Amino acid sequence: MADRRLLETWVSGTEEPDAMPTDEGAQEMGVQESGYRFREQLGAVVTDDYLYEEEVSEDERMIINMGPQHPSTHGVLRLQLELEGEMIKRCRPVIGYLHTGMEKTAETLTYMQGPTNVTRMDYLAPLHNELVYSLATEQLLEVEVPPRAAAIRVLMTELNRVSSHLVALATNGMDIGAISMMMYGFRERELILAFFEKTTGLRMNHNYIRPGGVAADLPPGWRKDVKQILKTIPKRLVQYDDLLKENPIWLARTQGVGVITAEECRAYSITGPILRATGVDWDLRKVFPYSGIGQYEFDVPVGAHGDVYDRYRVRVEEIIQSLRIIEQVADMMPSGDFRVSDRKVTPPPRARIDESMEALIHHFKIFTEGFRAPPGETYAAIESPRGELGCYLVSDGGGKPWRCHIRAPSFYNLQALPVMLAESMVADTIATIASLDPVMGDVDR
Amino acid sequence: MARRSQPGNLVTTTIDWAARWAQTQSMWPATFGLACCAIEMMATGTAHHDLARFGMEVFRASPRQADLMIVAGRVSQKMAPVLRQVYDQMPEPKWVISMGACASTGGMFNNYALVQGVDQVVPVDMYVPGCPPGPQSLMHGILTLQRQIMSGEKVTV
Numbered sequence: 001m002a003d004r005r006l007l008e009t010w011v012s013g014t015e016e017p018d019a020m021p022t023d024e025g026a027q028e029m030g031v032q033e034s035g036y037r038f039r040e041q042l043g044a045v046v047t048d049d050y051l052y053e054e055e056v057s058e059d060e061r062m063i064i065n066m067g068p069q070h071p072s073t074h075g076v077l078r079l080q081l082e083l084e085g086e087m088i089k090r091c092r093p094v095i096g097y098l099h100t101g102m103e104k105t106a107e108t109l110t111y112m113q114g115p116t117n118v119t120r121m122d123y124l125a126p127l128h129n130e131l132v133y134s135l136a137t138e139q140l141l142e143v144e145v146p147p148r149a150a151a152i153r154v155l156m157t158e159l160n161r162v163s164s165h166l167v168a169l170a171t172n173g174m175d176i177g178a179i180s181m182m183m184y185g186f187r188e189r190e191l192i193l194a195f196f197e198k199t200t201g202l203r204m205n206h207n208y209i210r211p212g213g214v215a216a217d218l219p220p221g222w223r224k225d226v227k228q229i230l231k232t233i234p235k236r237l238v239q240y241d242d243l244l245k246e247n248p249i250w251l252a253r254t255q256g257v258g259v260i261t262a263e264e265c266r267a268y269s270i271t272g273p274i275l276r277a278t279g280v281d282w283d284l285r286k287v288f289p290y291s292g293i294g295q296y297e298f299d300v301p302v303g304a305h306g307d308v309y310d311r312y313r314v315r316v317e318e319i320i321q322s323l324r325i326i327e328q329v330a331d332m333m334p335s336g337d338f339r340v341s342d343r344k345v346t347p348p349p350r351a352r353i354d355e356s357m358e359a360l361i362h363h364f365k366i367f368t369e370g371f372r373a374p375p376g377e378t379y380a381a382i383e384s385p386r387g388e389l390g391c392y393l394v395s396d397g398g399g400k401p402w403r404c405h406i407r408a409p410s411f412y413n414l415q416a417l418p419v420m421l422a423e424s425m426v427a428d429t430i431a432t433i434a435s436l437d438p439v440m441g442d443v444d445r
Numbered sequence: 446m447a448r449r450s451q452p453g454n455l456v457t458t459t460i461d462w463a464a465r466w467a468q469t470q471s472m473w474p475a476t477f478g479l480a481c482c483a484i485e486m487m488a489t490g491t492a493h494h495d496l497a498r499f500g501m502e503v504f505r506a507s508p509r510q511a512d513l514m515i516v517a518g519r520v521s522q523k524m525a526p527v528l529r530q531v532y533d534q535m536p537e538p539k540w541v542i543s544m545g546a547c548a549s550t551g552g553m554f555n556n557y558a559l560v561q562g563v564d565q566v567v568p569v570d571m572y573v574p575g576c577p578p579g580p581q582s583l584m585h586g587i588l589t590l591q592r593q594i595m596s597g598e599k600v601t602v
Contacts, residue, residue, distance in 0.1 A: 068524065068527055069476075069477065069508075069527055069531050070506070075478060075479065075480070075483065076479060076524060076527075096521070096523050097521060097523050097524045097527070098479060098480055098518075098519065098521055098524065099521050099523065099558050100480075100519055100521065100554050100556075100558050100559055101554065101556040101557055101558035101559065102554070104556055104557070104558075105553075105554055105556055116553065117553070120480075120481060120553075123480060123481035123484060124484065167484065182491060183491050183492045186487065186488055186491035186492065186493065187491065187492050187493055189488070190488070190493045193488075203485070203577075203579055204481055204484065204485065204577055205481060205576060205577065440480070441480050441481065444521075
C-alpha cells in the first residue's frame, strides 16, 4: 500500500522515489539474490546469473518478450527470454493472463454445480476435470458409484485423452510448420467431439460427470459410434506416422531439443507424457487406479531421451493405448444404473417426479441447495492427458466446498520450461512449448 | 449484398458498395485466442468446417495485418490492457467479434478476476453466444457481421 501512495504522490518529471512500485508486466529479470545457483542441462553446468560474466559483450545480450498475444504460446503464456545472439540463456514464464478465479468461484457453488466450474479449467480435457472433482466429492460423501457409471467415466475420459492428444499433435505440428498435421489432428478430433455432443449435448465443457455418477446414460447406438472411432483413428495414426515419424525436417526440429532428465522432472514434480518421455513409467492409472481402470489391460509407453520427439512418440503411443482401453470398456460395459440411487446425492429420474411427491421434493432440494458433505478434507488424483490432475477439497459440513484447490498438471509442467530452454536456440522455443502442451486455462485457473 | 443501389449519388455509392464488398470478402482475423473458445475458433479454421470458404482462412499473427479481432475466451483483468493494445494496433477499418459468454458478459464467472464483458475495453460489433459457441455459431456470427458491413446498418438476428 505504501508503494501505491508513493506512485500517486509522485509528480512526473521530478526525481523518482526509491521504492517505485512495478507496474503491470514489469517483472524485471534482475540478479538472482541467492548467489550462484547451478543447474545441470545436458551435462553442461549453467550458472543462473551469467549476466555478470566478463566475456559476454553488451551487444550480444538481449531480453525479448514473447507473448502474451503470440500464436505459438498456446494461449496467453508470456515468456521473457534472455538471449545471447541466438542462444537462450534464461527464460522466465509469466503467467496469470487467464486467471479466472475458478477456485474462488468453486466456493460459491454447490457440489452439484461444481463440475460446471471445473470443466472450464483444462478445456482440452474437460471430462478429466469433472471426474477428479466428482471423485473428491464422492470421497467426502463416502459414496460408491455403480459399475456402469465407473465404466462410462473411463470410456469418456479415455476418449477425451485421445482428442486432447490429437490437439497436442496438431498444434505441435503447426508450430513447427507441419500445417497438414494441424488439419489432420482437428479432423479426427471432430469424430470424437461428435460422439461427445451426442452423449453430453456439448462439444466441450460438458458437465457430464457429476458427483454420484454421470448426468445421462449413453445414447442408443453408442457402441456403433465407438466402434467407428476405434476403426478410423488407428488408420489415421498411420497417416501421421507417414507424415512425421521419419520426416527429416521433423527429426531435425525435434530430436535433442528441449531435453529434460528424469531427475529434473522429479525435482520439479513434472508428470504426464513429459515425465514418461524421460523413461519413467509413472502413470496414475497404473499406480493409483481410479474408477475401476485397473481392470483393463494397457501399457504405459515410455521414451528414452526426454526430448520433443520422444514426447511426440509417447503421445501417439498413448492414443493407441487409450483406444485399447476404450475397446475393452465398450465390450465389457456393465448394465445397471448410471448414477447412485441415493436420492440425497443425485436427482430422481424425470418420470418419477410426476408420480411421487418425495421425488419432487428431492429434485427440488438437490437443485436448490444441493447436498451437504461431512466436514473433512480429501484429495483425489487422476491421470489427465497432461499429468497428475488432483483435486483437494475441504468441507466444513456445508453444501459448498469451503476450499477447492486443483493440482493442475500444466502449471507444474510449465516450470520445466526454463530448464528445457536454457542453452538452446530461439527457434526451439516454439517446439519446446508445443511439446509441453500447456493449457493456460489449467495453469492460471 | 442487401442494398445494391442506394439513393443519392450514383458514383460514390457504387464505390462505397465496392469498398464494402471488398472488405467483407477477405476479412483477416487476428489470432486472439484466450481460452476454450480459441479451440473452437481453431476448429472453425481447419478442414472440417473450413473458414476458407468465406475468404477468412488467413489468421494473422500480427494485428497490423488484421482487420477482424475474434475475442475468443474470457478476458482477465491482467489481459484487458493487452487486448486494448492489440486492438489499437489494428489498422482501420476494423471489427470485433465477441465470441462466447465470457467475452460477451463475463459468463458464469462473476468474480474479481474477469472483465465482465469485453465491450468495456473495445467496441464490439457482433456477439456470438454459447459456451463455447460451436463452429457453426461462429460462422453464423461472421456471416451476420459481413451482412452488417455490406448494409452499413445494424443487423439483428
